[in-house]
Amino acid sequence: MTIKETQDELISDFSFMENWMDKYEYIIQLGKDLPLIDEKYKTPDNLIKGCQSQVWLHTEMTGGKLVFTADSDAVITKGLISLMVNVLSNHTPKEITEADLYFIEAIGLTSHLSPTRSNGLLSMLKQMKMYAFAYQATSQSQKNGTEL
Amino acid sequence: MTIKETQDELISDFSFMENWMDKYEYIIQLGKDLPLIDEKYKTPDNLIKGCQSQVWLHTEMTGGKLVFTADSDAVITKGLISLMVNVLSNHTPKEITEADLYFIEAIGLTSHLSPTRSNGLLSMLKQMKMYAFAYQATSQSQKNGTEL
Amino acid sequence: MQHVPDITVPALDVEKIRRDFPLLQEKVYGIPLVYLDNAATTQKPQVVLDALEQYYTTINSNVHRGVHHLSQLATDAYEGSRKTIAGFINARKPEEVIFTKGTTDGINLVANSYGRGVIKPGDIVLVSAMEHHSNIVPWQIMCEDRGAELQVIPMNEQGELLMDQFSALLNDRVKIIAVTWVSNALGTVNPVHEIIAQAHARNIPVLLDAAQAIQHMPVDVQELDVDFLVFSGHKLYGPTGIGVLYGKEEWLDKLPPYQGGGDMIKTVTFAKTIYNVLPYKFEAGTPDISGAIALGTAVEYLQKAGIENVQQWEEQLMEYATQRLQEVQGLRFIGQAKKKTGAISFLIDDIHPYDLGELLDKQGIAIRTGHHCAEPVMTEFCIPGTVRASFAMYTTMEDIDKLVAGIQKAASMLR
């Protein structure tokens, strides 16, 4: 599925849920299904310190695609990370950096999450895009390197 | 006239005036009629520093009676002092210390003057009573002195 | 808390009181609000809002300096509020009541003035292990600036100060003791009489942080014989931006002023400035006139309800809440002091407090999660934070029932 397709699917999934408690049930479930980060990657380097909960994010490149794994000490946060991972993981750096991420707004997360939580979400997203940029830049310079 | 009589006369004078501008006219006039303090008594010692204007007060004992003279750099203040002087001057220390001064309230000065002004008025009054106390105490101890 | 909850005949007509608070009638997410974040800030009765409106529509003017009528009325109202508050805490004189921005401002004032006026290198400032950041950081800044040392009265696992250790910490280098009367994170009521008595036996002054005490119990500064006491208006049903520092006249006279500016001086030349008398010496600049006046109104409102009645009602709330929360499986209280008031902190199994808070919020229940600006407390208990429910005079038993039901629902989702 493309990034767009995953987003649209999520938006549709959420639209079927009537109230926010149901949506949270779903987010929490997603969190439980999240591919867990390997314990050895829970390093301070991989820690994104949010205001009220901690988040670890690890990135790997496999077959030209970026794979994200993550964890958090808070279950809802984990669920939110899971949303991001589902959407962005297993795509090329180029696809990720170019992605227009409209699902957060469309689902209504920004207006329903507490601001610290949604700020956390945004810094999470920024981090993921930064990794993608970094990989893109590296492979670019490697390419340039071979060309020269 | 006794202190009480002067007060009652003042209260009656003021009651004939319709508005506060008229009352101020009267107060200002009183200020102009105030027996002026001798320049040589305008010493720092005799200065009662009010918030916005300066007041000098001098006291003399003549024939068993206290005589106050005073001045101020502000005309209305001078008028107010004049009220006090008219009421209290030329009485014995005993009369002054025992006097019940109800005219200020009765005239409505406390509620119509600006608070700094009416505070000034009260500290003025305190000062005059203190002088009277001091004279009373001195003459008392002198009397005691001769009796012993 | 030995009383049996007597819900049917409270000395306080809580339902009537609730109607005085417009915000309590609001809904969030379409659900009637259950507001249990009162330790953070209380809601305001309509009379307080009316006082603000009244001030601005009829007498708004700068105070103390004006010859004109409005300025006089504003000054009278402002000074009248000072008298009301002095009466409320039984200060000897209104001049002992200094208007500040809040508790934090009050503590900073004392820390700074005391630092400049009294503290020498090597001196010790004593705080407790359960202080709010506002009663730690000002002293840290001052100690660093003056070469003094900050020492800490420890507590036990119940969240009670270790009074033996407190006594042991007292010596001639200790120059001031700053402790909280009631812990905002744990609810602990500290033995302040005992602390003050021991301190005074060694001529050490005491500052009490009454931010979480003043709204829950009668406060009598003379009976306490406390040297400084601070609190915030916004936690006492008054507006934000205003608070009170009570100081004994002899101390306030002795200390140098904190801020410089208008009103706090008698005369100014570039060569020499002579400071004004109390309370003006410590109130530089145009004060929060409307805030001070409306805080006076809030205090009058509370006096009318009767602080003893409020105290009694809130004791019942605490007892009921403690009892009901015990029903929740896996719930453990953080802070189990014998004397508690105002707030209950807890955790449920390994559920993150933040998750619980978010799901309570979505059920219309406002509580607070996190370290409550008392990180050393969290460090001591080795926890990232707690969930805290805190009460006010308008809190009902029904609010607590809803809280417990909300927790049960949230916990079942999060487990």
Added chain:
Amino acid sequence: MQHVPDITVPALDVEKIRRDFPLLQEKVYGIPLVYLDNAATTQKPQVVLDALEQYYTTINSNVHRGVHHLSQLATDAYEGSRKTIAGFINARKPEEVIFTKGTTDGINLVANSYGRGVIKPGDIVLVSAMEHHSNIVPWQIMCEDRGAELQVIPMNEQGELLMDQFSALLNDRVKIIAVTWVSNALGTVNPVHEIIAQAHARNIPVLLDAAQAIQHMPVDVQELDVDFLVFSGHKLYGPTGIGVLYGKEEWLDKLPPYQGGGDMIKTVTFAKTIYNVLPYKFEAGTPDISGAIALGTAVEYLQKAGIENVQQWEEQLMEYATQRLQEVQGLRFIGQAKKKTGAISFLIDDIHPYDLGELLDKQGIAIRTGHHCAEPVMTEFCIPGTVRASFAMYTTMEDIDKLVAGIQKAASMLR
């Protein structure tokens, strides 16, 4: 002030504006109020009072720390106001806008932080001869504490700074210059661009006291390139108890925090405290949430009227008032700078300003008398004080006519 007063077609609909201000409809002593004490504090439009009421009845809650809905709404509104104000003064970032209690608080903040962070014994702080006490005393306190020296830029008999002498005072020991943009006692508008340019040529930062500027003219901190700028909300149609410190990010990052407490820290242990990022680093404790929000509303109100339109209208008022007051026999202006705004100070023969003020008050005209918290100015002019009439966007030509008539009447009684 070269314009011919064009009373019939003001860009500002002053009559309409007046209807927005409830207090202007009041009477004193049964006489419609003529309020000409705007330099002390301005009246508030109804929208500002509505903002206060709205805040307390719908979203009142503590900011920044809350997981719940109300806290979120309160935080949004509070931070929204910061953005509005940043836009109003054209700050690079909202983080450069620090909420304070007022001008006095802002200057004390900078004096204290700058003192602890930068000033060494022997350093010089430069202020001007026409400063308000709030821009003198904080520096005096700091200089005394740090062993630094306060020097003064002199002025001429017109009440204008002597710029030659200013240049001559600049040297490498001068570490900060704090001057008022507009004098509250004289009305003088100082050449702040020139002052900043000369200071920056020597790498000296400048603090502008904009307490009497912000309400009268467009302010653009980037265009000014000023390092610190302070003002009060209550003189800008906002509530009491709130003000603003603008600081360049690089300066605010560099300086140590002023007050310690909640919100201004990242982590606290008893051993080490790490401070928060801007603007929180300088906002310890619960801020004046309602005040900040309502100040945002006041600024929006002013923006809607258009600060350029206000400036233009007030220039006409100044010109007309100056002209009309010249008719009064024996009247002399105190402060005759070529550029003046907002306030006119004067004396009549040897009539005591206090007497004049009292008789104007009794005619329903509110002006201010005294030293206007600028005693060194009075000392310089060898006078006990002045009578000051000061203007706002809602002042009318009729107000000025009444002032002149009132003065004539009072003077005739006092002479």
